[in-house]
Amino acid sequence: MPASLLKFFVTVSPMAGKHARVIRSATPWLFLAPAVFVYSMFLVGPMLFTLYTSFYEWDGLSDTMIYVGLRNYIDILFNDEVSQLALRNNLLWTAGAVTIPTLLGLLLAVGLNSVSPVKKLLRTLYYMPAVLPLISVGLIWGWMYNPHFGVINVFLRAVGLEQWAGGWLSSYSMALPATFITYVWSHVGFPMMLYLAGLQAIPREQYEAARIDGAGLWSTFRNITLPGLAETHVIVLSLAVFNGFRVFDLIYTMTYGGPGRSTHVLGTWMYFQTFQYYEAGYGAALSWVIAAIVLVVAIPYIRRMSRD
Amino acid sequence: MIASGRERGFMMVSNILLIIFAIVWLMPFVTILLSATRTQGDLISNGVFSIPKSIRWENFVDAWNTGGFTDYFKNSLLLILFKVPLGILIASLAAYPLAKMQFRGRGLIFIFFLIGLAVPVQVTLQPLLVMMKDLGIANSLAALVPPYLAFGLPFQIFVMRGFFRLLPNELLEAARVDGASNTAIFFKIMLPLSLPALATLAIIDTLATWNEFLIALVLISGKASRTVPVGLLQFQGEFSSQYTLLMAGVLISILPVLAVFVFLQKYFVAGLTGGVKG
Numbered sequence: 001m002p003a004s005l006l007k008f009f010v011t012v013s014p015m016a017g018k019h020a021r022v023i024r025s026a027t028p029w030l031f032l033a034p035a036v037f038v039y040s041m042f043l044v045g046p047m048l049f050t051l052y053t054s055f056y057e058w059d060g061l062s063d064t065m066i067y068v069g070l071r072n073y074i075d076i077l078f079n080d081e082v083s084q085l086a087l088r089n090n091l092l093w094t095a096g097a098v099t100i101p102t103l104l105g106l107l108l109a110v111g112l113n114s115v116s117p118v119k120k121l122l123r124t125l126y127y128m129p130a131v132l133p134l135i136s137v138g139l140i141w142g143w144m145y146n147p148h149f150g151v152i153n154v155f156l157r158a159v160g161l162e163q164w165a166g167g168w169l170s171s172y173s174m175a176l177p178a179t180f181i182t183y184v185w186s187h188v189g190f191p192m193m194l195y196l197a198g199l200q201a202i203p204r205e206q207y208e209a210a211r212i213d214g215a216g217l218w219s220t221f222r223n224i225t226l227p228g229l230a231e232t233h234v235i236v237l238s239l240a241v242f243n244g245f246r247v248f249d250l251i252y253t254m255t256y257g258g259p260g261r262s263t264h265v266l267g268t269w270m271y272f273q274t275f276q277y278y279e280a281g282y283g284a285a286l287s288w289v290i291a292a293i294v295l296v297v298a299i300p301y302i303r304r305m306s307r308d
Numbered sequence: 309m310i311a312s313g314r315e316r317g318f319m320m321v322s323n324i325l326l327i328i329f330a331i332v333w334l335m336p337f338v339t340i341l342l343s344a345t346r347t348q349g350d351l352i353s354n355g356v357f358s359i360p361k362s363i364r365w366e367n368f369v370d371a372w373n374t375g376g377f378t379d380y381f382k383n384s385l386l387l388i389l390f391k392v393p394l395g396i397l398i399a400s401l402a403a404y405p406l407a408k409m410q411f412r413g414r415g416l417i418f419i420f421f422l423i424g425l426a427v428p429v430q431v432t433l434q435p436l437l438v439m440m441k442d443l444g445i446a447n448s449l450a451a452l453v454p455p456y457l458a459f460g461l462p463f464q465i466f467v468m469r470g471f472f473r474l475l476p477n478e479l480l481e482a483a484r485v486d487g488a489s490n491t492a493i494f495f496k497i498m499l500p501l502s503l504p505a506l507a508t509l510a511i512i513d514t515l516a517t518w519n520e521f522l523i524a525l526v527l528i529s530g531k532a533s534r535t536v537p538v539g540l541l542q543f544q545g546e547f548s549s550q551y552t553l554l555m556a557g558v559l560i561s562i563l564p565v566l567a568v569f570v571f572l573q574k575y576f577v578a579g580l581t582g583g584v585k586g
Binding site for chain 1: 315318322323325326327330333334335336337339340343351352355356357398399401402404405406409410411414415417418419421422423424425426427428429430431432433434435436437438439454455457458459461462465466490494515518519521522526536537540541544551554555558561562565566568569570573
């Protein structure tokens with residue numbers, strides 16, 4: 001809407017008694033309208049439509065939809081072995097995502113929390129992988145894991161650990177952990193930055209007081225740093241769950257769900273079901289399993305973010 | 309500051325570890341550089357870690373041309389030029405009443421937007437594809453704009469609301485006394501004073517738009533409308549065993565984001581952490 005038109009509709013409302021100003025006109029809603037429209041139309045609407053189709057058997061193209069009630073959900077949880085495996089992979093992945101990058105990010109933040117130029121450079125280096133497209137990251141690591149010429153096997157052979165060298169991404173036992181290492185590489189930077197910001201919010205006086213009391217490094221870390229980061233932990237851990245559960249790009253590029261179907265997560269399995277096997281109803285149910293889990297975990301996070 | 313000998317020793321060890329670990333962290337970048345700048349024969353017979361016999365810059369030209377990166381870059385840049393300013397404008401418009409006006413439903417509508425932070429893309433894909441087909445824009449760049457806008461809004465509204473709240477109310481009151489409308493206040497006071505936040509959001513959103521893969525994968529199938537990540541994956545499918553060419557292509561895809569990050573990281577990091585801290 002052009003500014004002049006907007007102005008035409010918008011009125012400045014008078015002060016409403018002593019309750020500051022509660023605006024009764026349409027003004028706030030006119031400013032909100034474009035966002036509400038786009039967000040409802042292209043995010044919330046599709047989401048609800050998916051909830052609806054998850055109770056049907058549907059190929060995603062034709063007009064024939066057969067109501068099946070909860071069958072898709074029951075199949076996901078009890079009958080489809082790949083779904084169960086994908087869910088298990090998701091849970092393992094998320095458990096890893098919540099602990100490993102978080103812990104590394106915290107250690108890096110504590111180690112690099114200083115104004116020295118060297119540490120500033122190191123912060124940039126550690127954060128760099130986090131800004132890359134995950135598709136590029138997947139291709140880089142796919143090449144590094146190459147069984148014949150990849151740097152990892154070349155390195156292992158060079159240091160005499162030949163028996164460890166192998167086809168990382170084609171091995172049933174190693175493909176998921178190998179992909180997860182890539183995830184760690186690209187997801188350490190973000191928690192590190194959040195923790196650095198959290199560290200800067202802890203008052204310096206607390207550290208000085210601890211020093212005067214003769215507290216050592218460890219006790220200072222445990223009694224001042226960790227409690228001071230309580231707020232940051234909520235954010236970092238919530239984001240780790242969101243990202244861990246929504247993982248798609250890396251698995252899609254690095255293993256494509258293989259070998260066999262062993263590295264599928266719900267996100268990739270949903271994509272295969274919907275867009276390759278044309279089981280849109282089943283795919284919809286899979287996507288709602290991801291959504292439901294993430295949304296439940298998100299409740300404390302959203303409550304905190306919405307606080308005034 | 310006084311530090312005991314033991315503490316100083318600990319600090320030194322930790323600094324050394326931080327540097328060694330940083331070198332390990334850089335290895336993937338070194339790998340791409342050493343793979344992309346030589347001949348395939350040299351790479352295969354001498355290994356990644358050997359010094360290239362000669363630097364072969366032509367790999368980048370070859371990758372660019374055979375991969376058709378001109379189209380992908382054009383598409384991604386067009387998308388960014390159109391989507392990023394539009395999204396930030398819509399988000400700022402919404403953030404203004406959420407930050408500075410009292411009205412019924414304000415808390416609820418804010419939570420309504422925040423829920424979007426947790427929504428996985430997958431849960432919207434199939435209906436989006438159907439919608440874009442009905443609108444006749446499936447397979448064109450235009451199909452990506454609405455979902456990209458929608459998924460960007462929650463974070464952007466959150467950040468802009470937080471920033472607007474920091475602007476003093478007296479400023480708005482004074483403008484009102486002078487007879488300024490809300491529209492004038494928004495465009496002439498709020499937006500100009502929010503340039504740092506707007507710049508941060510623009511950078512974050514530029515990177516996110518450049519990197520987005522799944523929505524583009526589903527909504528775009530023709531070559532002409534592919535964005536860089538989808539195009540790169542296609543390129544990989546065709547040249548998966550031409551390692552030098554492939555890594556040249558990967559380097560082409562990451563150089564713009566690395567440049568944006570390295571040169572503009574001041575804004576980037578400040579807003580990112582400030583935004584999430586609230």
